[in-house]
Structure formats: structure tokens, C-alpha cells
Amino acid sequence: MARGVLLDLSGVLYDGDTVLPGAVAAVSRLRAADLPLRFLTNTTRQSKRQLVTQLQRFGFDCAADEVFTPVAAARAWLEANGHQPHLLVHPALEEDFADGRMDGPIAVVVGDAAERFSYGRLNAAFRALMAGAPLLALARNRFFRDRDGELSLDAGPFVQALEHASGIKAKLFGKPSADFFRAAAASMSLDPADVAMIGDDAESDTAGALAAGVGTAILVRSGKYREGDENRFAPAPTETIANVTAACDFILAARGS
Template sequence: MPSSTFAGRNIKYVVLDITGVLKESGPGGGHAISGSIDAIKRLYKNGFQVRFCTNETVMTRHTLVQQLKNMGFVIDEIKVFPPIPAVCKVLSDRKLRPHLLVHPDSLQDFEGVDCSNPNCVVLGDATEQFSYENLNKAFQCLMQLEKPILFSLGKGKYYQEKGNLVLDVGSYTAALEYATGVTAEIVGKPSPTFFGAVLQDMGATASETVMVGDDIVSDVGGAQACGMAGVLVRTGKFRPRDENHPNVKPDAIVDNLAQFVDNLLANMA
């Protein structure tokens, strides 16, 4: 298996965020970031194992992959890890019936999940569905349960959409945590369990893996907490102050995914 000396490590495996790294969000799914399509092809060509780890919950995994393919990306659906399939497995294993506060376009991925007489709440990036009425229903559901359980599909504070920063699911999760006293279980980045599932799928060790993302906390910090190298790109939701974050220090900061791949391939063994 090929490897590269990067950030003082022997890197064999690459995990990539999607929105903000491969593409910018926008109408019809957005557009590919310059150089990112070719960057993925170069990773494949040089034999690196690649997976895609995203907190995307506004659409189904199939729709997301189709959007990427329409932009020109070569990507297999089974190599994309979003939170919804992961939380569905948790719900099944623990025999939980969720009250869902998620985006309508993502509901297809919850097909077959029993939502009758809910005994937990699942919060995704519901965008316009995050009304007072809907948040209050989720709050009331939790308050009525003897042992309330709240799942949050990621815990991002904000992301970039159509050139503007917008509130992410973590902000609404924090409101419900504050109101109910319940600590949410995070399914998605930066959860160690979520990153662990990606590593397991590749048969990878964390020390030989690098995560590339535009979120200094969820992508970079989450990956580093699991033992992976974390690389921050200056695309997507990146802001200059991220380079001097008080708690998270990236192993590298690059202008974009293409520059990261340039650096990785330049140091191949």
C-alpha cells in the first residue's frame, strides 16, 4: 500500500469532508471547488484509500452522491459516511422510536424506522423546519419521557451556504440541552464512534490516517482527538481566526484540497 510522510507520520489513508472541501453549497447542490475533482482522482491513481465523512443531513446519501457525480466527482456511495444511516443503526440496536426533527428531504433515509409513541428525539439539520413550534414539540417530547434521550446528527455551530454563514444543528441541540438538562448523544463528527466506524471500514489505524476538513472543531479537532492527523483547508466555512484557535492546532493548513494532495504526493515513499 502506498504511503506518504506527512505531518511527521506515515500516511496511508485519507478521510475527506464534503461540503467546504469538495464543493461549496448552493442551488442544485452547489459547485465543485477548483481543483477538487482532479485531487480525488490523483489520490485514487496513487493508490490511497479514501473515505468521505460528512455531517450532511439535509438530503439522503444517495441524493448527495448523485449531486457530486453530476459535478464530475468519481465517488462510490458506500464510501460516504453521513450520520443518518449511523443513527438508524443505533435506534434499531437500542429499540428506540424517535421523534424526528430533520429536513423533509432526508426522511427517505429513515424509511422503516418506527416513529410511533416516541421514546427519544433525533435532531438533524432541519433548516427552515427549526421553527419555535417544532423545537417546542421536541422539547415537550423529551420532558414527557422518564429517561429522555436526545440524538444530535453532528454538533456544528454553523456552516456556509450561498456565501453566508448559517446556524447549524449544534446551536439548536444546545438550546434543547439547556432547556431539558439532557446531554445529547452526538452521531456524526466530532464523535469518536463516528470516526471509528470510518477507520474500521478502511481497516485503518488512526496514526496512519489524515482527515481534511473546513471545520476547525468538528473536522480537525475531532479527528485529532481520535489519533488522526487533522488538516484545515481555507475553503468553505473557514475563517482566518481558525488558524489561531485557542484549543485546536491543525497538523497543517492548506489553501484547498488540491494543495493538500500536492503536498501528500510530493512526500510519497
């Protein structure tokens, strides 16, 4: 029985600028059942401030400390290890690093840089790696569902290209990093086994959550989901369900709510 819920954002609660049917009501029902919530995202084309503003504009009851992005963990690593970032990220994400460490040796930080994934910028990151910089990946998702409804390349292929060229393995800070899921559970004072994850990505969301010890992982057939995804990655999701409304029903039924 879940005592807290982790929710992916894009593809679960909204697609682009469109709130998915029933999503606001589903979040409200989970809160009414006294379930603490955390909103987990690998999205790195928006700052945390922009994400929180967007969620609130869409009608979701959401506080800033409930939103988990990979940036906070990456910044903590930079500070603890005495590095400053060499950023290969979307321009909107730069504000999340603006007041961070700006001295010490370089660490290459890669997010979804979109059009900034030019040869020149990738090569500059490669050269920093060859000079000894570590590689920090804010996410390594293969693709995402873009605003036009089609799939687009995410950060993962570019992270893998830098790994291949440099021979350096990236340190991952977003999903499916076990530390990411466990930190979100710990922020609710819960063990991962007492938490349910709802996501549209069978690799990063559900398989990643279960590998991290999360008790229940629900894959929704919205967003980036493609037929058969539930059978492509291990561990397989606990349940594969139509949408976030059905996922909410499943969680609340298990609680007897």
C-alpha cells in the same frame, strides 16, 4: 504517512452547486496513488442518496459505501436500543429513516431542519425530552457556508437549546464524534493513526479527527474557514493549507508519491 484519506464535502470539494477548483483532480490523484477514500459529512439537509448523486454529477469518483453520514450510526443506535425516532430534521432527510424502526419508546433525533426549526416543532421535541426521551444529535456544528456564500446557523445552536431547556445531554453521531472518525477508518481496515483528514472546520473536522486518534488533520482555507481558525481549537491542525489541491500535494509528498 497516510494510508487512507477522509474528505469533508461542503467547503472542501464544493461550495453549494459549484465544484471547487482542482477538487475533482485532487480526488483522482489520491485514488491513483492507491489510497482508499471516505467522504465524511455532517450535512443533514440531503439524504445519502442525494449526496452520492450530487458527488457523481459533480464528477467525483464515489461509491455509496464510501460516503459516511451520521444517519446510519443513529439508526443503528435506535435499533439496538429499541427506540423509534421523533424527527426534527430537514424533509429531504426523512427518506433515510423511512424503513427504520417505528415502534418502541421515542428518541428525539435532531439534524439541520432549516425552516422546520419552528417554535412548535422545537417545543414538541422539548416535551418529548421532558417525558423521558433521549436526545440524538446528527451534528452539532455551529454554522455552515450557505449557497449564497454567507454563513448560516447549523444544527448545533438548536441542539444546545434543547440541552439547556431539558437538562439532557445529546448523544452525538456526526463529527467531531470519535466513533464517527473511527468507523470510517475501520471501514478501510485502517487504524485512525494511519489516516489523514481534510476539512474546512477547525473544530469538527481537524480537532475532532486528531482527538479521535487520526494521524494527520489538514485544515483548508476554503469553505467556512476564517482567518485564525487554526489557533482557536485544540488540538491544532497538523497543517493549514490553501485548498484540497494543496492538501493532496502534502499527503502525496509525505508518501514520496
